[in-house]
Amino acid sequence: MARVELKSVSKKFGGVVAINDLSLVVADGELLVILGPSGCGKSTALRLIAGLDEPDVGEITIGDRVINDVDPKDRNVAMVFQSYALYPHMSVARNLEFPLRQRGIDREQRDRIVSDVAKRLGLTEMLARKPAQLSGGQRQRVALGRAIVREPDVFLMDEPLSNLDAALRIETRAEIAELQRELATTTLYVTHDQVEAMTMGDRIAIMNDGALQQVDTPETVYSKPSNVFVATFIGNPGMNVFSGTVDPATVSPGDSVLELLIAGNTLSIPADGELIDDVRSTLGPRSRSTTGSTSGSTPGASNVLIGVRPEDASLVSDGGVEGNVVIVESLGSEAHVIVKLHDNSTFVVRQDHSARRPSPGEPVNIALDVQRVTLFDPETKARIGR
Amino acid sequence: MPAENEARRSHRRRQRRKWVSYLLLTVGAFIVLFPIYMTIVNSLLPADLIARRPPSLFPFHPEWSTYATAWSKGHLGIYLRNSAIETAIITVGQLTTAILSAYAFAFLDFPGKRVIFIVFLSTMMIPFEVTLVTNLSTISRLGWYNTFQGLTVPFLATGFGTFLLRQAFLQIPRDLREAASLDGYGNLRFMARVAVPLARPTVAALGVFSFLGAWNQYLWPLVVTGDNNAIRTVQIGLKQLQATQINQIDVTLAGTLIATAPMLILLIIFQKQLIRGLTAGAVK
């Protein structure tokens, strides 16, 4: 059926790398969200699948067909553009009908399809109107309708909600997800909005600088980010990542605790044998060369990046990591306490509504949920273990 | 009550300014309309009254027969038809070639595009008068002397119009072209179904502009039409009317008004498009 696969695809525009060695499989019927900051290459990936741009190297397949050299119109994909790309001189009905006119479908059947789709999307009353007479949400639905009338193998959606206001966006994203599930059409959905990605995607592919960072379910991407970029990009605010040290020499196989040194405070985290092995193999060989080079670290210790989600930290009266409150951002139901640690790095703690709000300048102690600490290799920025 | 006085004075000043404006406007209207009015009057006066001094400023006993005379003796029916054919060919031809080439410049990619576009633009710098010498011999070598081909073919392309339409096409979002190509629309269909309908205001402005230019042409129809009436346009017909009806000024003037009537109707219907076409180069 319509499984989409990209194999080692790269694309440059001029000298600028838009996509670098991207390999990705979208299962039949799946809704895969491609998420990333602007300029990360996510829209380019979509345009390569649509055939609006051509890859420099690599292979793209839809179903069991290699489509690199297939004309866009013969790929049987439908795209929803960020701008909606509605034809301003045509009525809604004519816009919806436009993709059908090229396919030798007779008038009667066209009318039937259009009225079915219009009913499904609540556009029946608007069929005679021009796009300029519609609200943003209605325009968006016409664009969606134009994609589904063709019953394509693949939907490609390029930031389809970014022109809607916040309330409408929440409503529409649920509608699109529901529609996609109903139609069970393979869908690639590009967005820079992580909430959209988390709520809609069966899986999320996160891209940065033209390279794929991680593909996984929303839960996994959140709880087990594959690297520092994903950790800090996902979540609002993102994961706190700060440096600390661990002495691989002090951990031996069979230990169940890992001792970390953070801004002068020691933190013990429970570890299974696998993590211990990973830490030893990742940091061990390097420890000798970096020994003593970092001030404040004990001889023989290695730097490590430590990641903690804001909700996995809390303010306590003593112990933990020390710092001073910079500002407290209250969002009503919760608050973000921004703390400056003694090594000048910033740490955000998320408090629920019941917690006491500290005042700016106040010295605080941060306790970390040791069960939920993530470690990253400071050189490759990749997650260690687990 | 100084405030009230002040208000009254400012009101009076505004009133005065309004009347000054109307005075100026009326003087302008007089300058434009007087020659046309006198033409209408003279065309309707009996011959002996035209030369009477003091002159008659109103035709109390209009003689409509001058119009019939001008129509029949001046062969205006044929000439108007010829002008209409000439103008239609040039207008449709210019629009067609300009739409096709402007589409290529705006939407397609091909080696040498920039150079070819500059070539198109450079035609605006060569007035037709400059090419008269050779064009006349080209037309006779093609055997097109005194034919509609000879009259119209040299004007079937327009650099200015191509430039104008290209600008209009470039305003069309790229997304529309891409969406249409995913839906299976090739370039020609996209041009016909989307690009041209969306550029309609510019197409209309260019059409009216071409129409006006073609209808009012003088030099080329003069040199390329022969002695018979086969393709003589109404502008050249006026010259002939003036020469043959030398003692009947009223008939010539009637002919002049007949020749202008179609354009006047055009102005009244298409004033907006005409103004767009005429100012396209000056104001964005």
Place this chain on the structure above:
Amino acid sequence: MRALGVVPKTRRRRNEALLGYALVLPALVVFSVFTFYPFARNFKLALYVTPPYPNLPSRYVGLHQVAQVLTSSSFLTSFETTLLFSVMVVPAGLLLGLALAVAAHRKLRGIAIYQTIFSSTVVTSIAVTAVIFGTLMNPVVGLLPWLGITTTPPLLENPTWALPCIAVLTVWQGIGLSFIIMSAGLQSVPDELLEASRVDGASAWTTFFRITVPLLSPIIFFALVVATITAFQSFGQIDLLTGTNSAFLHTNVLTYNIYQTLLVGAGNPGKAAILSIALFVATMLLTLVQIRLLERRVHYAR
């Protein structure tokens, strides 16, 4: 086995390019045959004496002919006449157009009627205008005898008055275009600027000369170039009114001179070609100014 619709990238590129060439081809053919070829051929013709009858060989005379034409009193007179004519026609036409545009740029009752009237001369062709004014300048039924003035020779045959008379009707015919362009320009001047100036206490005169005219300057300049080019190409009014009479030499502008040289009497394509090149050079200089101006406008708008 190849799947349906497979078109290699290179072939798709080539198809697009071929379509591009096909679409520009019709216009390009017309331009080649009727613009560039005759334009280039002028430079060759300029060096030859071409007999008026076909099939006789042309005789090469080289630059000698060019020098002869360019120093001939016929060319110099007609060049001078063209310039003089432009000076009579262009400023008067622009000022009249600007004045009417300013007068009509007010929200007054019935203003649309005035605007239509002022625009209307764009549809009166040069032939029509010439006939209308030829009558008004007629020694028997015209305006002067009406006012009791007689001139000998009559206005349009008078060496002194023929050119100014032609200029008057040319200005009249240009009112429409000039008015339309100036009106469009005035509409592009933001009302807030004029209101700001009024609030700052400036008088109507000051506002006009300090705000409106400077903001309008690119358009005035554009209209100037267009009007000058049009004046340089004037032909029909001369052909209809003075072409055959005794004042002809005093109204023999360049374009008319080309026509005369080419078609009246024996006809001399070589000399006509030289005159054509002269007309082109003069026009090109003006057009270059125009392109410069359009570029500046674009920057100004951004």
